């Protein structure tokens with residue numbers, strides 16, 4: 001939540017900052033602001049709304065300067081308006097600051113500052129921090145870096161922040177605790193950002209700041225320290241994606257691009273990990289923890305939103321193929337309910353961003369209980385990927401659309417690989433079945449590609465139901481979480497109420513909702529639960545519900561009962577469940593577009609939820 005960009009170098013800072021903010025808008029788009037330093041003045045411009053509103057606002061204004069920073073906000077403290085927008089300037093104008101995170105003890109700090117005659121313009125916790133730094137600077141007679149450091153020692157909470165000081169104009173000071181911050185190392189120029197996308201076109205060398213670390217950046221140096229003042233030798237890493245991966249590449253929106261990228265993303269997920277000829281799966285990131293995994297008393301999968309849905313599919317796959325008991329928990333519930341954990345448990349934390357606050361806190365809890373914690377993340381170098389004992393990256397490439405699509409299918413792919421790997425090592429799967437499962441896994445990209453070719457048919461169905469007020473999504477077994485995910489996609493981008501339900505549970509309540517206006521999306525592919533789902537479809541039909549069925553190619557039974565059928569290629573095992581999400585993603589996408597919604601930036605949402 002909230003995106004941060006900073007630049008110091010020889011180029012004009014403003015265009016770099018603005019373009020960087022556009023790439024980070026997925027993190028929040030309630031307001032945007034910049035501070036550009038031309039070594040005489042720090043000009044601050046901020047505006048409610050999107051980065052484009054800020055751009056319009058700065059037209060004709062002085063935006064000169066080669067040092068700058070910018071912020072795109074997802075509101076926590078204070079409504080989205082011009083005053084609460086970042087950057088915030090301290091009362092006496094000495095410090096300007098942008099911040100992502102929450103200062104939890106801001107009320108206590110504010111009270112102390114009020115007692116020292118500080119007054120506040122905004123409702124934000126960030127302004128309190130700006131004033132605290134200034135107070136320490138002025139009354140402690142210390143330099144800017146020390147003032148920031150001492151202030152951060154008084155702060156409880158999460159921050160990724162950048163600070164400018166009018167008395168020391170030729171530097172940026174940045175710091176991080178629980179909110180991500182990356183420093184890009186160019187030639188005589190440095191970049192700061194919440195993730196690497198704003199600067200990957202300029203440099204691929206980066207340092208991911210650790211918690212409670214601070215960096216002082218001038219045009220020709222970066223000094224990294226802890227907030228306790230211990231100097232750190234930072235580990236400069238190579239970024240492994242290209243700038244065009246974070247562009248729309250000719251698609252109308254990021255979401256559509258990311259839906260269509262799924263075959264390629266899944267290929268990346270399995271690349272170098274699935275060896276059909278050797279009949280083997282190799283997950284290098286799990287080598288060290290394999291004994292723990294194989295002897296696990298149980299596996300607990302934690303995540304939020306779409307990642308939690310992927311976890312539910314994982315539960316099905318791991319129990320089916322590896323016969324290890326699995327529980328799936330919302331990270332936000334798990335962290336607060338005093339769960340019983342031992343060192344014989346393995347926790348798998350799933351997160352696209354690798355920054356979700358609840359998932360991070362749940363990991364810390366699991367580690368404190370000495371459970372082994374494995375991460376499944378997309379963003380390389382993210383907090384979760386560094387906090388976990390071992391892990392597997394999804395390698396889906398940057399996901400910019402706020403609604404997760406390729407993250408889900410690649411997370412499920414990783415879970416399928418883990419399930420099969422464990423199943424084989426535990427002798428739960430015979431050689432021949434294993435080979436069949438691997439072949440099926442390897443065929444997923446092609447089958448998704450094939451499914452995407454029916455997009456026009458999905459669009460026709462979307463046209464018929466775009467004005468519906470409610471949707472029901474039903475599935476059984478591993479398709480139940482797919483139904484949940486389909487419903488989540490629809491509600492978050494089209495604002496239509498949608499519920500996902502296990503198909504057989506329908507008659508215990510939701511069936512009361514069904515009438516001739518209710519579209520019911522049923523995942524009804526030909527596998528284990530097929531006959532049962534056919535019965536469920538009859539039950540909906542009897543109540544005149546409108547049935548949109550996701551069926552296996554060539555199904556002639558359901559096509560006679562359903563109002564619409566959307567086909568996916570046939571699968572023999574649960575490994576194919578991933579494919580059925582594709583028509584559901586497209587359905588929600590087209591409905592949202594037809595309703596005039598911004599699919600990449602749905603209202604009230606942000607991609608990376610770094611607050612609880």
Ligand code: F6R
Nearest residue numbers: 305306307351352353356403404
């Ligand atoms: C839904 C969506 C969210 C995220 C959730 C967890 O489309 O994107 O529900 O799945 O906020 O985010 P990560 O996976 O980054 O931990």
